[in-house]
Amino acid sequence: MSAEVANGVAPRNAPISSRAAATGAHIIERVLIYAALALWTFIALFPLYWTLSTSFKLGRDVTQGHLIPWLDFQPSWKGFQSLGLSPDTIFAHSNVRDEFLNKFFNSVICSLGASALAVVIGSLAAYGLSRFDYKFGVWRNKDISFFFLSQLILPPVVLAMPFLILYKELALLDTRIGLILVYTLMVLPIVIWVMRDQFDTIPNEIEQAALVDGCSIWGAFFRIVLPIAMPGMVAAFILSIVLCWNEYFFASLLTGFDAQTLPVMVASQTGSQGINWWTMAALSTAAIAPLVLIGIFLERYIVMGLTAGSGK
Amino acid sequence: MTGGKFEAAHEDLSERRVRLGRWLFRLATLLLIAVVALQTLDAAGVLTIGFANWRPVLYTYIFWGVALGSSQILTRGEAGQQAAFVLPALLFTAAMVIFPTIFGLYIAFTDWNLNAQSGHHFNGFDNLRTLWGDSYFWNALSNMAIYALTVLVQYAIAFGLALLLNADIRARKFFRVAFLLPFMLSPVAVSWMIGKSIMENRFGPAATFARAIGWENPAFFTSPWIARTSIVIMDSWVWIPFIVIMLLAGLQALPVDVKEAAKVDGANRWQSFWEITFPLMLPVSVTAIVLRVIFELKLADIVINVTAGGPGGATDTISSFIYREYRDRSNVGYATMIAEVYLIIIIIFVTLLLKALGRFMQKMT
Numbered sequence: 190m191s192a193e194v195a196n197g198v199a200p201r202n203a204p205i206s207s208r209a210a211a212t213g214a215h216i217i218e219r220v221l222i223y224a225a226l227a228l229w230t231f232i233a234l235f236p237l238y239w240t241l242s243t244s245f246k247l248g249r250d251v252t253q254g255h256l257i258p259w260l261d262f263q264p265s266w267k268g269f270q271s272l273g274l275s276p277d278t279i280f281a282h283s284n285v286r287d288e289f290l291n292k293f294f295n296s297v298i299c300s301l302g303a304s305a306l307a308v309v310i311g312s313l314a315a316y317g318l319s320r321f322d323y324k325f326g327v328w329r330n331k332d333i334s335f336f337f338l339s340q341l342i343l344p345p346v347v348l349a350m351p352f353l354i355l356y357k358e359l360a361l362l363d364t365r366i367g368l369i370l371v372y373t374l375m376v377l378p379i380v381i382w383v384m385r386d387q388f389d390t391i392p393n394e395i396e397q398a399a400l401v402d403g404c405s406i407w408g409a410f411f412r413i414v415l416p417i418a419m420p421g422m423v424a425a426f427i428l429s430i431v432l433c434w435n436e437y438f439f440a441s442l443l444t445g446f447d448a449q450t451l452p453v454m455v456a457s458q459t460g461s462q463g464i465n466w467w468t469m470a471a472l473s474t475a476a477i478a479p480l481v482l483i484g485i486f487l488e489r490y491i492v493m494g495l496t497a498g499s500g501k
Numbered sequence: 502m503t504g505g506k507f508e509a510a511h512e513d514l515s516e517r518r519v520r521l522g523r524w525l526f527r528l529a530t531l532l533l534i535a536v537v538a539l540q541t542l543d544a545a546g547v548l549t550i551g552f553a554n555w556r557p558v559l560y561t562y563i564f565w566g567v568a569l570g571s572s573q574i575l576t577r578g579e580a581g582q583q584a585a586f587v588l589p590a591l592l593f594t595a596a597m598v599i600f601p602t603i604f605g606l607y608i609a610f611t612d613w614n615l616n617a618q619s620g621h622h623f624n625g626f627d628n629l630r631t632l633w634g635d636s637y638f639w640n641a642l643s644n645m646a647i648y649a650l651t652v653l654v655q656y657a658i659a660f661g662l663a664l665l666l667n668a669d670i671r672a673r674k675f676f677r678v679a680f681l682l683p684f685m686l687s688p689v690a691v692s693w694m695i696g697k698s699i700m701e702n703r704f705g706p707a708a709t710f711a712r713a714i715g716w717e718n719p720a721f722f723t724s725p726w727i728a729r730t731s732i733v734i735m736d737s738w739v740w741i742p743f744i745v746i747m748l749l750a751g752l753q754a755l756p757v758d759v760k761e762a763a764k765v766d767g768a769n770r771w772q773s774f775w776e777i778t779f780p781l782m783l784p785v786s787v788t789a790i791v792l793r794v795i796f797e798l799k800l801a802d803i804v805i806n807v808t809a810g811g812p813g814g815a816t817d818t819i820s821s822f823i824y825r826e827y828r829d830r831s832n833v834g835y836a837t838m839i840a841e842v843y844l845i846i847i848i849i850f851v852t853l854l855l856k857a858l859g860r861f862m863q864k865m866t
């Protein structure tokens with residue numbers, strides 16, 4: 190009965206009164222669906238709104254629980270001023286801003302570097318696993334794939350301590366390159382997972398033709414397969430950036446000052462007593478802004494990366 | 502997989518080329534062994550070359566990897582070219598995982614403390630014995646079980662949300678982006694945004710709301726069960742979108758005719774969900790739940806930054822416990838032992854989980 194209502198089609202021969210009841214139920218159901226959607230949208234977005242609005246509040250606005258700018262409270266640049274990012278301080282010298290920008294670029298370089306490295310070696314491996322039969326001793330394709338994917342299970346704590354000591358010996362502690370290597374390891378299984386799915390959907394007749402024409406397998410890969418697999422690579426790349434940008438555990442253990450990333454800075458500020466809310470809110474806003482933008486504009490690719498291989 | 506796999510063509514490689522390839526590999530291996538030996542002797546104090554650090558070994562390893570790839574191509578032709586696709590990732594992962602794992606096992610059996618002046622010594626099973634009697638470890642482990650169980654609640658909520666998004670609605674794109682956004686945020690930022698400000702006892706909106714509905718002195722992190730619930734709420738807030746996206750993809754891939762059949766039969770919606778949609782969604786659900794449990798077992802950032810494991814270890818996870826063991830006490834040896842034991846527990850648990858789910862799936866289909 191209500192299944193029919195979903196299409197808005199009441200039974201053809203039903204008496205008028207029951208059709209009216211069905212429309213009534215239909216309207217109630219629509220209202221309930223949109224109410225539930227609105228409720229969860231509120232839950233999902235309120236913390237973002239709260240953080241953004243708090244970064245423009247003064248102490249008394251926070252303590253009095255004001256929520257709506259201009260109506261409740263007068264927005265002020267205080268939070269961004271303390272970071273050196275407000276309109277009046279942006280051209281003046283600011284130590285806090287220098288520190289913030291330093292961490293910001295560390296985050297950018299580590300995320301981009303690790304994602305690029307992982308996508309390059311991960312795509313190559315995924316293509317190999319998708320197209321060729323390997324035999325390394327007793328290892329076949331299945332074992333190699335399992336070896337890569339099993340890294341997902343490994344909790345960071347298992348590697349953290351050995352890395353700490355190894356990196357000390359290798360003079361990689363507190364360097365961006367060290368962090369890039371760890372992050373590459375972290376996202377590599379995911380990249381291989383996404384890219385294998387991508388390559389598996391490309392029929393290999395396309396390369397077959399190129400190989401017959403005298404192309405080498407590397408030539409066929411670069412000139413023919415890669416352009417087709419581009420969306421998958423973008424998806425893997427963006428998903429990797431999100432994971433690397435947000436990583437905290439390794440960053441806090443393996444960096445001291447020079448290579449520190451944004452999450453470590455946010456965390457160290459969170460821990461200190463008596464920090465102003467507006468400063469913390471401004472810092473959080475600045476730290477999450479790039480990812481919120483990615484989420485809004487590149488949502489398609491994130492969904493594509495997350496759902497690789499699950500639709501089958 | 503579409504079509505068959507490519508087979509490497511048999512080609513006649515000149516003998517000189519094959520010999521060159523073999524020698525290249527042998528030389529590179531010798532070089533690697535030599536550098537490792539020299540560094541080891543230098544570190545042991547037998548030789549006094551005075552290496553500043555172990556980087557030479559790192560560079561030689563990279564060179565060895567390149568030599569291995571080239572020699573594969575030289576000696577095996579097209580089969581070698583095929584191997585060159587997977588070699589970089591294999592060598593990288595091997596170096597980054599296998600070596601630290603072996604090294605980690607060694608650390609786990611020492612009394613290594615970064616603050617100790619006397620260096621570190623092999624201490625056999627002492628760390629294991631300490632671990633056995635450490636109530637904080639068992640407490641953290643039982644917390645992990647609780648956290649892992651909450652995945653089922655997250656799954657139930659996520660399924661509801663996925664059904665909502667899959668319904669015939671307007672502005673679907675807007676709702677999808679809105680639902681996704683929490684997943685984009687770093688747990689550390691979430692720790693402040695929700696844990697330290699929205700759930701703040703005096704001025705946080707959550708506390709204001711709690712007072713409004715009659716909770717006199719709201720405190721979200723002082724009593725064990727409420728603190729645990731608060732952590733779970735934050736963690737769910739971040740991760741529910743992940744499950745929603747996977748389930749939504751599954752729902753959209755469902756065959757349309759099956760649903761139509763349910764409607765024609767006059768089954769009501771509740772029945773059609775349990776008898777048709779839910780069973781068809783089982784494979785996707787299992788994938789989502791297993792992945793989510795695996796990620797849940799790594800839970801650390803939020804706990805470290807909001808409660809630091811408190812009150813009295815009520816919210817501790819294994820990862821946050823190890824983090825404190827290292828950060829506050831520099832107890833590298835013991836912390837590594839906990840990590841290794843935890844890894845073994847995880848491997849056993851995930852294997853059993855996959856087995857049980859596999860059997861369950863077989864019974865269902």
